[in-house]
Amino acid sequence: MLTIVFRAIIIYLVVLFLYRLMGKRQLGEMQPFELVLTLIIADLATIPMAEVSVPVLHGIVPLLTLVVLHFILAVLCKVSEKFSQFVSGKPVIVINPKGIDYKALKDLDISVDDVFEAIRGCGYFKIEQVQYAIMETNGKMSILPKSEYAPLTVQDMKLNVEKSTIPINIINEGKIVKDNLGVATIDEQKIMEILKKANVKRVKDVLLMTVDKAGSVYLQKYHEKYQTFNIEPLGQVEE
């Protein structure tokens, strides 16, 4: 049984390394060849893990071979547009201003119901609300609504609003996140000043503190309600 434990650890580490090497795409965003690879890897990894008579290398070698093949395919897809289209296909317009393109549906082997399901998933319940619907190569549907049904934006309203900034974690579960201090252009002395302003004595009393470039602070102590306040801006907010 100890053999199986060690085998499981080895294979887990190898598969983890290989997935990291392959990138961060999520299941729904995979291209066809990536999905195939994921399914095969899952299957290959379990064989030597459970079957003690099979050498671990019998599981690892095909895994490594597939990842190398995957890398070569990915490089070829980047180099050649035609090859990329051959392997992954190309986006297809299934709804255009005239309505549903039936020929495109036939080519994709999907039904009108599938199109309805996809556009409902994007928040539109009538075909006439959609200007264009595009079936992407990863199987997801992208929708461009007609102008009259598009969500209202700040630009449409011609409003002046504050520029968006990203809150940066400065204290996380009682510890200063030192990697983020440079990004937020803040030092420990400044942090202590902010804590003093919020009547917090020690860093380890803070569950979460974030600041953004505009100087907006979110601070929550353990087992207490959060507080928000502003300090002087930490820098120029980028467009």
Added chain:
Amino acid sequence: MTKWMWFKAVSVLFLVGVIIGICVLEDRLVMKALNAVNDTCYQIELAIDQNGGIVNGQVASLVDNLEYDWFKNEAALCFVVNHKSTEQLGVEIVRLKTYIDEEEEIEFYVSLNIIKNYVETFQHFMGAGVDNIL
């Protein structure tokens, strides 16, 4: 190229190297072990012909050598070959010793031929020919 891209490229090259290394290692280990068995089998046959039977010191000594060499090489083979595939060979080698003790010459020849056939089949099976791949 970013650092991550360099890391990926180096990793993939490393993986190619590992794959090639394992393939070469497997070929060498298996061929070394099987050739040793094959050679000893022919030496045993020769010894039987020279001595006119299986019950003599030379054959017993060669079978002992065969057993020792095989179990020594089998440990290394376990890294690259399925244990179940090599199990039969070990069993037949052990049987050879029993047949000498029992003076069962026909069974001895049967086992010796099974071993030779196994070696020949496995050597064929190891090659990366079209028939094996498909």
